[in-house]
Amino acid sequence: MSANFVESTHGKRQLNHLGYRYCFKRKNQSSEYWVCVQCKATATTYLDLSVVVRDDHTHLPDDTCAKILEIRKSLQHKSTAEAGLIDRIVEEAYNKANRQSSCTDLLINLPPLYK
Numbered sequence: 001m002s003a004n005f006v007e008s009t010h011g012k013r014q015l016n017h018l019g020y021r022y023c024f025k026r027k028n029q030s031s032e033y034w035v036c037v038q039c040k041a042t043a044t045t046y047l048d049l050s051v052v053v054r055d056d057h058t059h060l061p062d063d064t065c066a067k068i069l070e071i072r073k074s075l076q077h078k079s080t081a082e083a084g085l086i087d088r089i090v091e092e093a094y095n096k097a098n099r100q101s102s103c104t105d106l107l108i109n110l111p112p113l114y115k
């Protein structure tokens with residue numbers, strides 16, 4: 001299985017490998033060095049995305065967090081795209097409302113804000 005990189009909630013790059021998550025530790029010339037977020041197991045990733053795990057984990061794998069992060073990431077992309085769309089819709093609606101004279105009447109008929 002090749003290396004799968006995820007982004008943590010703090011925007012830090014993490015390695016997700018076989019259900020274990022690793023924090024980025026340091027970068028070497030042709031590899032990157034990672035340490036498990038839950039124990040002292042380490043992993044090295046290479047340019048071809050191969051992963052070598054050095055130590056045994058003291059716990060069971062848990063990829064729930066990584067899955068959540070991936071879902072969060074895709075949702076972020078979606079909401080960003082839709083936010084742009086909403087802006088356009090609001091602008092169009094605003095321009096349309098400004099063109100309608102009845103809209104001005106409506107504003108005048110509204111109760112005053114300050115008494």
Ligand SMILES: [Zn+2]
Pocket residue numbers: 020036037038039040041057058059
């Ligand atoms: Zn571990």
